[in-house]
Amino acid sequence: MSTETTRGRPAVALGTGTTVLTFVTVQLLAFAFAFTVELPGAYALFAVASTGAVAYHRDRGAFGVAAATFGSVLLVALALPLLMLVARQDPGIVVEKALDPAVHRALYLSVYAPMLAALLSVALGVPLALVLARGFPGQALVESLVDLPLVVPHSVAGLAVLFAYGDEGAFGWLEVSIPGAFTLLGVPVDVPLFDGFHYDFSVIGTTTGMVLAMTFVSAPFAVNAAREGFEAVDERVQRAARTLGANRWETFRRVTAPLSVRGVLTGGVLAWARAVSEFGAVAIVAYNVDVVYPPLFGERSETQHAPVFIYREFMTGGLDESGAVATLLLALSVAIFLVVRSLAYDDGGWP
Known part of the structure; x- marks a missing residue:
């Protein structure tokens, strides 16, 4: 740690990580105190004022201090409801819900189905984003x-x-049925450990319908983020690769994709987050869904997407029950979001 003088006042040069951790810790302690004395509004004022003070201390100038102060108003408006949600929960009820198998099934479905929707959005959205980035009539x-x-x-x-x-x-006619025992070219065939397979394309009350509804609302995030990533790639670099003999596929794989991968990953993360939060479309298409939990080895049972499950808990158990499940979903979403960002936005190169 070193010190320096800026405009006549001493400044302590701390590492970025240490500075952020210190600031967050102070904010949490301030909120805890304000919540204890039942003055959450005082914390809001403290958060805004402290952000402006930090900007002033870092010598951001009058404009920088004003921008940080007014910007922090929105941050406080976003953070305060979440902090109040967590702080007002009864730990006993939260633990009870955390041990409830019904909550486990809802949380599992709320991670699994949005992940499928995000993968589908990225898989189909990236080619469209590439075409949009290059432009065409209409x-x-x-x-x-x-x-x-x-x-x-x-x-x-x-x-x-x-x-x-x-x-x-469009696909109401689709139905696939494979019996466990059948005749092939006149020879009886019996597949061991296989009782047959039947698939009837249906969206009402199925995981398929839930994923389609989530994809419908989340695909724009995947397409737009990926398109911005492709548009940010310097065309001169791509032309240089073509000049050196690379075909279109090689140019995309070796030049365009590595330089735009962050945009694609951002689109996937945003699509997943949007799918996790979806309520209205899922409630209409697949209010109740049968899932196998634990995966592969569990039993099929009925559950709901977590936002729908929380709404049902609110209608039947009130704020205490629904708030506890909401806190668990919030903690799970934040944990997954942080893990994905830490793994996806490292300094590693394109595989």
């Missing part, structure tokens, strides 16, 4: 169509998915 119409789910009310999104993919929709 691009404005396609971009409007991609962004339309962002403004469609959630209940309307659920109804749209039902009309498109329901029993009388």
Whole structure:
């Protein structure tokens, strides 16, 4: 640690990580004190004032101090409800819900289904994002169509998915059935440990319908983030690769993809986060879903997507029950979000 003088006042040069940890610790202690004395509004004022003081101490100038102070107002407006949510929970009820198998099933479904929706959004959205980044006639119409789910009310999104993919929709006719014992070219065939397979494409009350509803509302995030990543790649670098003999695929794999991978990853993370938070569309398409939990070795039982589950808990058990489950979902989402960001946004190169 070293010290230096800035405009006549001493300044302590701390590492970035130490500075952030110190600031966060002070904020949490201040909130705990304000919550204890039942003055959460005082903490809001302290958070805004302390942010401005830090900006002044770091010599950001009048404009920087003003920007940090006014920006912190929005941060406090976002953070304070979450802090109050966690602080007002009864630890006993939270532990009780954490041990409840019904909550386990809801949380598992709320990680598993959004992950499938995010993977589907990225897998299909990246090619579209690449085309949009390069431009084509009528691009404005396609971009409007991609962004339309962002403004469609959630209940309307659920109804749209039902009309498109329901029993009388695009794939209502799809049905696959494979018996466990059958005849092939006149020879009886009996597959050991296999009782047969039957799949009827249905969206109402199924994981398939839930994933489709989540993909509908989350795909724009994957497409737009990936497109911005592709647009940020310098065209001169790509032309240089083509000049050196690389074909389009090699240029994409060796140049475009590595330079835009952060945008693609950001789109996937945002799509997953959006899918986790979806309520309206999922409530209409798949309010109750049968899942196997624990995965592969468990029994099939009925559960709900966590936001739907929390709403049901609120209607039946009130704030205490629903708040405890909401706290568990918040903790799980934050943990997964931090792990994904730490793994995806390291300094490693393109595989």
